[in-house]
Amino acid sequence: MGGQEPAGESVPFDTSVPHIARVYDYWLGGKDNFAADRAAAEQVIATMPDVLVSVRAQRAFLGRVVHYLVAEAGIRQFLDIGTGLPAASNTHEVAQRAAPESRVVYVDNDPIVLLHAQALLAGSPHGATAYLEADLRDTGKILEQAAGVLDFGQPVAVMLLGVLHCIPDQDDPAAIVARLMAAVPPGSYLAIAHPASDVATEQMARSMGDYNKQAAAPVTARSHAEVCRFFAGLDLLEPGVVQLHRWRPGTADVGQGRELANYGGVGRKP
Numbered sequence: 001m002g003g004q005e006p007a008g009e010s011v012p013f014d015t016s017v018p019h020i021a022r023v024y025d026y027w028l029g030g031k032d033n034f035a036a037d038r039a040a041a042e043q044v045i046a047t048m049p050d051v052l053v054s055v056r057a058q059r060a061f062l063g064r065v066v067h068y069l070v071a072e073a074g075i076r077q078f079l080d081i082g083t084g085l086p087a088a089s090n091t092h093e094v095a096q097r098a099a100p101e102s103r104v105v106y107v108d109n110d111p112i113v114l115l116h117a118q119a120l121l122a123g124s125p126h127g128a129t130a131y132l133e134a135d136l137r138d139t140g141k142i143l144e145q146a147a148g149v150l151d152f153g154q155p156v157a158v159m160l161l162g163v164l165h166c167i168p169d170q171d172d173p174a175a176i177v178a179r180l181m182a183a184v185p186p187g188s189y190l191a192i193a194h195p196a197s198d199v200a201t202e203q204m205a206r207s208m209g210d211y212n213k214q215a216a217a218p219v220t221a222r223s224h225a226e227v228c229r230f231f232a233g234l235d236l237l238e239p240g241v242v243q244l245h246r247w248r249p250g251t252a253d254v255g256q257g258r259e260l261a262n263y264g265g266v267g268r269k270p
């Protein structure tokens with residue numbers, strides 16, 4: 001896991017408060033994190049050691065979902081909001097491996113992700129990979145700018161993996177999802193990964209409470225029913241909203257035999 005400060009003389013953001021992109025990077029074993037991120041990440045690990053399995057299971061879920069969408073559902077366009085720092089097998093890599101012409105727009109509101117956007121932008125010359133700095137709440141800006149790369153007349157997969165929990169209830173995350181899905185045509189997909197409030201309930205409540213005392217932006221775990229509601233109006237693919245390591249797992253998938261507090265699901269717009 002990261003142990004040194006990232007290179008660079010100065011950085012255009014506050015490194016004294018934990019940020020989710022850098023905390024997640026630390027859990028995944030990355031190096032783009034700072035002391036405050038590592039302290040918050042370690043505090044969560046102390047309460048909830050399975051978080052380390054959960055984040056790797058989330059990346060494996062991302063890989064299975066993107067591969068399914070490209071190879072089996074024929075999707076060639078992705079709007080990936082809450083991109084995170086580059087890790088192994090990012091959306092454009094999985095998609096363009098199966099179909100080099102795939103077009104991917106990444107969106108994140110953390111300036112450190114922007115600093116690493118070059119790594120995300122090195123996509124296939126046959127497809128397109130673009131990066132927007134925007135907040136998930138600002139769906140108007142996202143849709144307008146993404147339209148420069150994506151054709152909203154053709155199906156799009158909207159990827160919200162590990163980001164809706166950064167939107168508190170008072171900001172109406174369901175309405176945000178609905179606005180995004182209203183902008184894409186029938187045959188489009190929605191993929192969600194979301195921390196669970198009703199698996200390992202006590203550990204989750206304690207670790208998220210501790211995290212929220214320090215973090216720049218609070219996070220909200222949600223129940224199975226609450227995560228299902230984000231798919232309103234869509235046809236949920238089998239096996240529905242499940243602990244994400246149980247969503248169409250391969251034989252060697254991360255998390256087998258665990259109770260991971262992380263839901264995943266995929267829906268299709270009819």
Ligand SMILES: C[S@@+](CC[C@H](N)C(=O)[O-])C[C@H]1O[C@@H](n2cnc3c(N)ncnc32)[C@H](O)[C@@H]1O
Binds near residue numbers: 059085109161193
């Ligand atoms: C936990 S990471 C998930 C990364 C990746 N999607 C994955 O599943 O591996 C969450 C990302 O969402 C970004 N994020 C958090 N709140 C956001 C918001 N309101 N708008 C856009 N991005 C946001 C964070 O900066 C971070 O990069």
